[in-house]
Amino acid sequence: MQLTDIPSEMRELIGNVKQITIPRQGHTSSVTILHTSSHSYVIKKTEHELYNEWLADEYKALKHLEETALPVSTAHSFFADQNARWLLMDYMEGVTLRRFLIDNSDQKQRDKAIASFGRCLKQLHECSCPMDWQHKHTEHTWLDTMISKAEYNLANFAVDGNAGLLTYLKENRPGWVEPTLIHGDFTTDNVLVRDGQITGVIDWAGAAYGDPRYDVALAIRPKASAFEEERDKDVFYDAYGKRRLTDEEYRYFEQGIYNFF
Known part of the structure; x- marks a missing residue:
């Protein structure tokens, strides 16, 4: 991404850029870090x-959450043109927890970071949820919405799920739990880590008033050097302080719903 590619409205907010950094890229967006003499932006x-829809959702979520105590970035601007969407927000220092665990073999340091991860999710699930998010589910639950989106994504995009799995998800819903901010x-x-503590939570496109078990299932999914x-898992759950998922719940959310997003 070149400076000249950035919408002029965003360039005016940023000011004089001194340095550009290109971090490791994800699968859904291109990311650039811009450094001025006094500030850093993403x-x-x-x-x-x-x-594009996900990025718009992330902007809305960040605006909702900026007054909470959660470690989230401040979103400054969102811009849409014919084919692209742009989100400007503050840069947050830290490495991802996954990177930290890959690079760190010291058990005490690993336990410290994983415990912080669990406490962060506890804080998130206990945070007040915007009322308009709650009102979205007066007639349909979060899971109703997710299954509807899964059906649409299966029909219109390349996803890991299939028709058989979608039918299973419709017919084998888990028992109800109290919705929370997720x-x-x-x-x-x-999540971002500095000195063994979670300092930032990023990529909020899926934020909602929904089933907290979905967050837990994704948090503990095994990755290289993590979980x-x-x-x-023991360290995480001790810090999270709530009941463990059953194997059936884990499979429903991580190996089920998640495969359509």
Whole structure:
């Protein structure tokens, strides 16, 4: 991404850029870090119908959450043109928890970071949820919405799920739990760590008033050097302070719903 590519409205907000950094890229957007003499910003750009919608949702979520105590970035501007969407927000220092665990073999440091991860999710699930998010589910639950979106995504986009799995999800819904504020993609790639503590939570496109078990399932999904051992789950759950998912609940959310997003 070049400076000249950035919408002029955003360039005016940023000011004089001293340095540009290109971080490791994800699958849904291009990301650029812009450094001025006094501040650092992140710009995310998407150019796909589904990902454009997600970026718009992330902007709305960040605006809702900026007055909470959660460690989220301040969103400054959102811009849409014919094919692309742009989000300008503050840069947050840190490495992803996944990167931290890959690079760190010291058990005490690993436990410290994983415990912080669990406490962060506890704080998130206990945070007040915007009333208009709650009102969205007066007639349909979050799971109703997710299954409807899964059906649409299966018909219109390349997803990992299939028709048989979607039928299973419709017919085998888990028991009801009290909805909370959820992140919607609370993985080890979407939290930032400094000095063994979670300092930022990123990628809020899936935020909603929904089922907290979805966040937990994604949090503990095994990755290289992360949650491959039962110890990591024990440390996480001790810090999270709420009941463990059953195997059936984990499979329903991580191996089921998540495969359509």
